[in-house]
Amino acid sequence: MHGVSPAQLTTFRAVLKGVRDALSLPAPMVAAGLLGVGPLAHAVGHPLGVAVASTLFIWAGPGQIIFFGGIAAGLSPLGIALAVGLSAVRFLPMTISMLPLIRRPGQSLGELLYLSHFVTVTIWSEGLRRLPPLHPSNRVPYYIGFGHTCVVLSGFATGVGYLMTGSAPQALAAALLFLSPLFFTVSIAAGIRRVADVAAIAAGFFLQPLASRLIGPELDLLAVGLIGGTAAFMLDRARNSA
Amino acid sequence: MIPDAFEPWLLLLFAGILPTLIWRMGGVVLGRSIAESSPVFDWVRFVAATLLAGVVAKLLFDPSGALATVPAYGRFGGIAAALAAFFLSGRRAIAGIVAGQAVLLASYFIGR
Numbered sequence: 001m002h003g004v005s006p007a008q009l010t011t012f013r014a015v016l017k018g019v020r021d022a023l024s025l026p027a028p029m030v031a032a033g034l035l036g037v038g039p040l041a042h043a044v045g046h047p048l049g050v051a052v053a054s055t056l057f058i059w060a061g062p063g064q065i066i067f068f069g070g071i072a073a074g075l076s077p078l079g080i081a082l083a084v085g086l087s088a089v090r091f092l093p094m095t096i097s098m099l100p101l102i103r104r105p106g107q108s109l110g111e112l113l114y115l116s117h118f119v120t121v122t123i124w125s126e127g128l129r130r131l132p133p134l135h136p137s138n139r140v141p142y143y144i145g146f147g148h149t150c151v152v153l154s155g156f157a158t159g160v161g162y163l164m165t166g167s168a169p170q171a172l173a174a175a176l177l178f179l180s181p182l183f184f185t186v187s188i189a190a191g192i193r194r195v196a197d198v199a200a201i202a203a204g205f206f207l208q209p210l211a212s213r214l215i216g217p218e219l220d221l222l223a224v225g226l227i228g229g230t231a232a233f234m235l236d237r238a239r240n241s242a
Numbered sequence: 243m244i245p246d247a248f249e250p251w252l253l254l255l256f257a258g259i260l261p262t263l264i265w266r267m268g269g270v271v272l273g274r275s276i277a278e279s280s281p282v283f284d285w286v287r288f289v290a291a292t293l294l295a296g297v298v299a300k301l302l303f304d305p306s307g308a309l310a311t312v313p314a315y316g317r318f319g320g321i322a323a324a325l326a327a328f329f330l331s332g333r334r335a336i337a338g339i340v341a342g343q344a345v346l347l348a349s350y351f352i353g354r
Contacts (some may be wrong), residue, residue: 025335040307046250053251057259062297067258069306077257085261090293093286095269096276100283112274116266121294128287171350173308178320178346179339181301185321186338188294189328200288204295209303211296224296229289236288237281 006135014138018145021130027150029183030122031157033061036176038161039168040068048162055158056151060120061180063087089222093229094124101131104140115140118147125187196236203228316349 009017034055041051046068054064063084070080095116102115123146130146131139161176168176188201207228211220276282301309302317309317324342331337 029339036307046254050250050254054254054258057254058262060262062301063258063262065306067254070257071253077253080253081257081261084258085264087297088262088265090290090297091262091265092269092272093290093293095266096273097283097287097290099270099273109270109274112270113267116270117263119266119269121297124290125294170308170311171347174312174350175343175347177305177307177309178312178317178343181298181317181321182324182339182342183335184294184298184301185324185342186328186335188291188298189325189338190333190335191291196288197291200291201295204292205299208296208299212300212303221293221296221300225289225293228292228296229285232288232292233285236284 006133006138008135009138011138011141014134014141015145017138018142018147019149021142022146022149023153026122026126026146027153029179030061030120030150031154032176033179033183034064034154035157035161036173036179037061037064037068038158038163039165039173040065040072041158042162042165044068044071046071048159051162052155052159055155058084059117059151059154060088060091065177086219086221090121090225091119093225094121095119098124098127101127101139102143104137107140115143115147118143118151120150121184121187123147123150125191128191194236195239196232199235200228200232203231311350312346313349313353316346319349320346 037055038051041048041054054067058064058067066083066087067080070083075083098116098119099112103112123143126146127143131143134142192198192201204224207224208220211224214220215223298321302314302321305312305317320342323345324338327341328335328338
């Protein structure tokens with residue numbers, strides 16, 4: 001693939017390719033994971049609309065689980081906001097690293113902010129893999145097709161999950177909630193290109209339980225990300241210059 | 243407490259949507275002022291990958307809802323099986339997902 005300049009598609013075809021690629025696996029997988037959020041919203045007595053809107057506008061499985069889980073646990077609104085906000089810190093570095101791929105000449109800040117809403121683990125890891133081989137002018141249309149497909153299908157799934165509350169066996173409910181960590185894991189593994197990537201992943205996975213105990217369940221992820229990520233970055237620099 | 247009609251929506255906006263939104267918007271605002279060739283992009287990519295692995299660990303060590311009814315060996319074994327199947331199948335995502343779910347469900351029915 002390297003060295004071959006990618007063919008340029010029409011905008012419409014690029015959007016369509018994004019839709020098709022999303023439907024091939026990532027969108028159904030994300031949607032199935034967010035199906036599991038429906039019953040959580042139902043359990044705290046929130047209306048169907050709120051369940052679906054949480055998927056469309058929070059658009060972060062773990063954040064939504066923490067949101068409805070926090071309500072169920074009787075946390076104060078401020079406590080819920082804090083817990084959700086801290087679980088979403090990952091979107092800051094993810095959005096920054098996504099920017100070079102979704103920026104284009106003459107783009108308004110509004111468009112870029114809109115595009116940033118789609119950033120999630122799935123779209124970030126799939127995007128870093130799928131966008132670079134595309135012709136630069138096709139990247140934003142492809143991303144728009146891919147992103148909207150994932151969000152719309154997932155919103156629908158959350159609604160279905162809400163309406164199906166209680167009718168699914170416990171094993172299926174567990175399997176649906178397991179999809180998020182599973183898909184995260186496969187996405188991370190697919191993004192491995194260098195030794196330092198493995199170091200970053202291992203650091204994140206093994207430091208997290210330690211940090212959770214030492215620092216507490218709120219700031220643990222932040223500390224793990226900064227320490228592990230920086231160490232991996234330095235390892236990568238050292239290896240490249242050696 | 244039964245929420246009145248507006249309360250869930252206000253809670254969703256202020257305790258769910260806004261706390262998530264700020265990080266994506268913050269990424270755009272901060273990222274726009276950084277040159278594309280800057281090593282900062284490399285650094286944030288590593289930080290994001292680490293955070294991601296950390297989130298997986300959090301979901302496994304501290305499971306919620308129905309996932310908490312599955313034995314721990316099923317959760318961790320499922321992830322290990324997913325990684326093994328993913329690489330052995332020539333990096334096929336679906337192989338990893340299927341293997342992971344198979345181990346999880348097996349542990350659910352075998353139990354502790």
